[in-house]
Structure formats: C-alpha cells, structure tokens
Amino acid sequence: TVDGDRLWRSLMELAEIGAYEDEQTGLRGVRRLALTDADAQGRRKLVSWMEEAGLTVRVDAVGNIYGRRAGTVPDAPPVMIGSHIDSVATAGAFDGCLGVLGGLEIIRTLNERGITTRRPLEIASFSEEEGVRFGTDMLGSAVAAGRIPLEEAHALTDADGLAFGDELARIGFAGPHGVRLDPPPYAYVECHIEQGPLLFRSGTDVGVVTGTQGISWQEIVVHGRAAHAGATPTEMRADAGLVAAGIVRHLRTMVDSGDYGRLRATVGHLTLHPGDTNIVPARADLTVDLRNPDEECMVRAEEHLARHLDRLQETQDGVRITTRRMARTSPVAFDGRLRKIVAREAEALGLTHSPILSGAGHDAQEMAAVCPAVMVFARGEYDGISHSPREYSTAESCTRAINLLAATALTLADE
Amino acid sequence: TVDGDRLWRSLMELAEIGAYEDEQTGLRGVRRLALTDADAQGRRKLVSWMEEAGLTVRVDAVGNIYGRRAGTVPDAPPVMIGSHIDSVATAGAFDGCLGVLGGLEIIRTLNERGITTRRPLEIASFSEEEGVRFGTDMLGSAVAAGRIPLEEAHALTDADGLAFGDELARIGFAGPHGVRLDPPPYAYVECHIEQGPLLFRSGTDVGVVTGTQGISWQEIVVHGRAAHAGATPTEMRADAGLVAAGIVRHLRTMVDSGDYGRLRATVGHLTLHPGDTNIVPARADLTVDLRNPDEECMVRAEEHLARHLDRLQETQDGVRITTRRMARTSPVAFDGRLRKIVAREAEALGLTHSPILSGAGHDAQEMAAVCPAVMVFARGEYDGISHSPREYSTAESCTRAINLLAATALTLADE
Numbered sequence A, B: 001t002v003d004g005d006r007l008w009r010s011l012m013e014l015a016e017i018g019a020y021e022d023e024q025t026g027l028r029g030v031r032r033l034a035l036t037d038a039d040a041q042g043r044r045k046l047v048s049w050m051e052e053a054g055l056t057v058r059v060d061a062v063g064n065i066y067g068r069r070a071g072t073v074p075d076a077p078p079v080m081i082g083s084h085i086d087s088v089a090t091a092g093a094f095d096g097c098l099g100v101l102g103g104l105e106i107i108r109t110l111n112e113r114g115i116t117t118r119r120p121l122e123i124a125s126f127s128e129e130e131g132v133r134f135g136t137d138m139l140g141s142a143v144a145a146g147r148i149p150l151e152e153a154h155a156l157t158d159a160d161g162l163a164f165g166d167e168l169a170r171i172g173f174a175g176p177h178g179v180r181l182d183p184p185p186y187a188y189v190e191c192h193i194e195q196g197p198l199l200f201r202s203g204t205d206v207g208v209v210t211g212t213q214g215i216s217w218q219e220i221v222v223h224g225r226a227a228h229a230g231a232t233p234t235e236m237r238a239d240a241g242l243v244a245a246g247i248v249r250h251l252r253t254m255v256d257s258g259d260y261g262r263l264r265a266t267v268g269h270l271t272l273h274p275g276d277t278n279i280v281p282a283r284a285d286l287t288v289d290l291r292n293p294d295e296e297c298m299v300r301a302e303e304h305l306a307r308h309l310d311r312l313q314e315t316q317d318g319v320r321i322t323t324r325r326m327a328r329t330s331p332v333a334f335d336g337r338l339r340k341i342v343a344r345e346a347e348a349l350g351l352t353h354s355p356i357l358s359g360a361g362h363d364a365q366e367m368a369a370v371c372p373a374v375m376v377f378a379r380g381e382y383d384g385i386s387h388s389p390r391e392y393s394t395a396e397s398c399t400r401a402i403n404l405l406a407a408t409a410l411t412l413a414d415e
C-alpha cells in the first residue's frame, strides 16, 4: 500500500500552483487552465518529481508528459497510468491531479520497496483534458490515440485567438517526441474522483468504472440586430439575447421530457454583444454541452436541437443562427477483463466497490481506442461536487483508490 | 437657415474619432464611450471648434462642456442648446452629436450673418449621457440639474472598477467650474435623432417632442453553484444561467401580457461565471432596462419583477438573487409653451411635423427640472434604428431639424 500522507502532500503542493481565492464561496480554488503560465509551472513541478523518482521523462509534440520506469522485460509494452493536471477556471485540487500524482506515488512506493515489474510502468499527464481553454476536451489523449490529428490540435485557438501550438511552444512544452504511442500500451489504468454523488451517497469506498457517456459540445452564435432599448418597439426587435435565453430554457425542457434517455444539458458560456444596458443584443454566443450514455438518444437530441434552431431562424425575423462543433465523443465501455481485475483487487484490499458509469469525460476513453483501459473512481465529499472550489475528497478516499490502482497496475505489469 | 453641408462635414469628422469596423454589419460605426481616450479626443475637437466660433468655453467638475456666445443683455440667463457626444459601443454618427454640432452650426451661422441676440446662447455637451460605461444615463445633465450629487457621480465605477472621477481627471476634463447652473438657463432646447420609426414611416419632416418615458435600470446577480456539466445530475443543480435565461424570457411575457401598459424590457448585458463549457454556471450577471411612459405602470412592473425574483429564490434550491439599482427616471413632459413655439416655427419653415413621445432618455428631461425645456426630433432612416452602426439620418433631415432648432432658439433668445 502507498504512502497516503505523501500523496496528500503532493496533491496540496500542486494545488498551490494556480491557487485563487473564490469570491463566491470564500474557498481557495485552483485555476490552472491548459498552457497558461500556471499550467507550465505545474508541469515543471511534475517533471521534477518524475525525475526525482528516477523516471525517464519525455514530452511529445502535443505536450503530453510521460515518465517511464523500466521493467525486467525491456521491450514489453508498458502499463500506463495516466490523467491530467490542467484544470477548469473554478477547480479543486483533485480533478485529474489525483490520477497523475497517484501514479507518481505508486512509483515512489515501488522504488522504496525495491519492487520491480515485468513490464515498464509509464505515468502519463495529458494536455488540455478539460477542453475549457481551446474548446476540445481530452485533447492530448485524443491526439495520442490518433483520433484528432496533431495539426488540428495545434490550430485550435482560445478566446483571445491564441493558438494551442503557439502557446505550447511559448511555455516550453512542445516536445520533440512523436505523439503516437508505438507500440501501444499493454493496458491503461486511470484513477479519478467520481465528480458525482453516487459513491458519497451510498458510502461505497471506490467505483469500478464501466464506461463513459457520450459528449457533444457545440458553439451557437445567434445573430440579431442591435437597436435602442428605449426607442425600439418590441415587435421590431431581433433580440439575439432573448433567442439565446429561449435556447437555454428549451434545452432544459428537452432534458425534462425524457424523450432523449438520460440526457444532461448545460449552457456554461453565454455572452451578449455589444453587452450594453440600453442596446438590444446584436449577437449572443453560447456553448451547449450535451451528455448521454446512449449514442442513439444523443443523436436524436442533437438532431432535435438542430431542427429547433432552424425553426427559430425561420420564424424570427432578422435572426440568423450558426453552429460550430467543438467536441464530440461517443459512449465508451471499458475493458471487461480489466474491470474484473479491478473488482477482484478491491475485494482483496477489503474495499467496498460498485460498478459506476462516468458522467465526465476522461483520458481513459481515448486510450481505450488503442489498448484495454479501465478506471477507478475515488469517492468525493459533498455529493461529489466538482469543477468548483467546493470539490473535495478525503485523504482516506484518495489513498484507498490509489491502493486499488496500484494493485491493478502491478497485476497487469506482471502479466 | 444654417449651412447643411458644413453641419454634415462636422458630423462626419467627429464620427471618425472612435470609428470602428463593425464585423456583423460590415459598416463603419462609432465607439466613443464616456471618458475613454476617444471621448477625450472628441471633446478636444469640440472645444477647438467652439473656440474657433468665438465661444467662451468652460468645463465643470463633472466634465460638462459649455460654450457661451454673449447676448446684448449681458446678465440675462442664456438659452441653452445641448446634447452629448459620448456614444454606446455600437453607435452611429448622429445620436447626441447632431444636437451638439447642430448648436455649433447655429452659432457659426449667426457669426457669419452678424446676428446678435438679446440673451446669451450657450452650447452644452453633457458627460456620460449614454450611461453604458458607468451605469447611469444622463449623468452629466442630472448632476447639473441637481438630481444626482457630484460625489455620487464621481464614485461610479465601470466594469473594470475604474471610477468616473478618476477617469475624468485622467482625460483632463475635470474642470474647475461648479456643476450647478446658476442662474438656471432661460430655456433649454435640444435636437436629437428620433431613434424610432414614427417619423420615417409617416414621412414627417420633424417631431415636436412631448416628453420622455420613465427609465428603470437595474443589475441582477443570480448566485447558483458551480458543478460539473457531465457528472452532476440535473436535479442536483443550482444553475445560475438557467435562472437568468428564465428572467429574460419572463420579462418578455410581462411586455406581451399588456398588464403594464406600454412597457418595453431589454436585457442588454448577460454574462455567466466562470463561463466554461463544462461548468454549470455559478453566477449570472444581467442588466434589466425597463421603459414606460406611465409611472404607475412602471412601478407595478418593477414590483412584479421584484416579486418574481423573490419567488425564484424561494423555490429554487441553492439560488440566491441580488439586485442593484443603476438608474431610475420618471416620465417627463416638456414645456407646453415651448412646444407651441416649436410647432409654430415648423409651420413657418414649411416643415411637416407631429407631436411624438421620446422612447429614449435625453439630457433635456434633466434640464426640464430647472428651466422650461423642449426637444426637436430629426427623422432617422431605416425605421430610425439607433445604437447600431446602421443608424442613419440624411443631411436633409438633419438640416431641417437644426433649422427648426435655430428658429426656436432665436425666438427664445430674443424674448
């Protein structure tokens, strides 16, 4: 079993990089968006920890960081333990970091005990998993798995028009190594906080993740007509903000209708232009985040939304609507054999466990395209709230999940 | 009659200051928000024009610029001709500028013809009429008229937290003169583009403005709870953006209900925090602009909205709503005698005219508290659209309205 105190100290130390005071909650949160200076500082800290642990570090052309510990069979494909250290704008200390630092803690423990494995172990920290800066989530792992071409990733821009490729070079993490994993890993394992309420509410120690939902992200731009708020008769307006508000509400009625299975829908971003008190908005920019564990339901929801937008455009004078795809993944089921191994190791460790579908997207779902993959969920506090400074998991929950990750990785590494 | 070409050239020259290319319309617009560098440049241009026209210029402590032409009765209270040169973010060349540069053109014409008046004529250019930068419209004229204390105006801040007083000093227009007009003007006259469709649709030359509507501006902040867009069950969310969208839609149902007279409602500004694709919004900031020609209807609309917000807060778990008053004016009726003079002068000039209620707020409604005031509306093109780069008025429409303003001002100045 790993050193839970050391793991916790590393988590807290990394959380200082990009720490901010959250006005609303009064809590100390983490803001370490991909390829910002804070992310660069976090990456340098991780690399130094990897090197201290004796790992051979390489950085690839999309900024993914890998740290390898040799096995006794030198050319055997490695068991990869990965996740990410970039964060959303209002994050806690655990999302992603637990998986990467948990992997590091496993290496430190093996080093201390002088334990060797047949296969190499490789810690992976993937770029822009959150997708909040450049608009596509699981970006680094999707490039490594071959789903998204490197050039496409490099060309993505943030809200200020800065390109991923330029920002990666700027922070010194445009590495010399190729992005494809060749040979692919023997297996990929990832530990993550649940980010949902199930383990917390049921008091279960750990989750054995069965798979991930589909994710559909798009940007919608509603074009209307700027006009004077006082002098323009209501019937002469083409109010982009009013149309956008209708879209936000309509998404919720889609969810509530039950017609699209277990659909979740979120508008996380919405701005009006020019954004002045006395101007009818000329334009509204919003993002739509749809989630669905069922691909067929997801496609129907997307089609319904597209038709709804068409209808708005046709029936509302002066309104034009454009959409842009940001990200799209289908549901992924994790490897059955690996899930059985995780469940068996949980039993062996005396942990209560249950199968659980992930609500969030994870690097593991990208890796699942190139090798058997599986995930372990650590229990979160406060109904598992995440993407919020309220996000919290106890040292005990973290340690339990990393012990299970270690047992699973070691079993696989000796196969 | 004034020199319409010279008036047009001045309008177009001023419109170059703060000019921008509007992406959406492909038009060249004006962006000269109060107390920005562009506004400072526009102010310097205006002062130099005033000085060239022989006016005695003074700037007061709220940044209002006055240029006086002496009358033959030296101590007589002046006839004031005013408006503003600050603009919204997506403006045209006419809103405010026509009134100020029209006044200047009247002075130029009188100088050329060697015409003197009994009373002094005073051109006024008021600060922050639009209210879009510091949140309160008609700010400079409201301070001059004594409705808003100078200290309160100085303390107002913009979105970046910059204070009006500091910005005024920065651009060099914190003048040495007291803000109160003592003695008050003998009369106040203002020419403005209509900013509405009535003159355009009826083909009427000019409007004789009967008064202005009430204006109610407030900022609403909806506090919810940041949460993961993928992992958070719908029923566990406190989605500030969804609540805000409901407020936007509710305002429109209030307008459509007819229960609040001729209410107009606009949400011109709405932002979500943190504003990331995969985060349920923790907070939404929005502005509400209500207009009503009837004070009793306005009060009922405000009360209904307040109750609606209370109810949302009570019924939606985890949602808290706060409001902040930004600006509030009651409907104002312009002086009956002055309106008759305007109508008579319109007849004398052979202009078709009709009485018209202003949809927008104007400096004249503040001046109406200290002296008899009246307004002339110039016809706008394209249904009078304003607060948009589409805003346009022909040289003929502008010249006609300024000729009427001149005749009115001269009549009053010789009383």
Ligand SMILES: NC(=O)NCCC(=O)O
Pocket (backbone or CB within 6 Å): A095, A129, A130, A131, A137, A138, A195, A359, A360, A361, A362, B228, B229, B230, B278
């Ligand atoms: N785990 C996590 O927060 N991933 C980000 C991608 C998503 O929005 O699901």
Ligand SMILES: NC(=O)NCCC(=O)O
Pocket (backbone or CB within 6 Å): A228, A229, A230, A278, B095, B129, B130, B131, B137, B138, B195, B359, B360, B361, B362
């Ligand atoms: N005329 C004008 O645009 N005034 C600004 C104040 C308002 O919003 O009515």
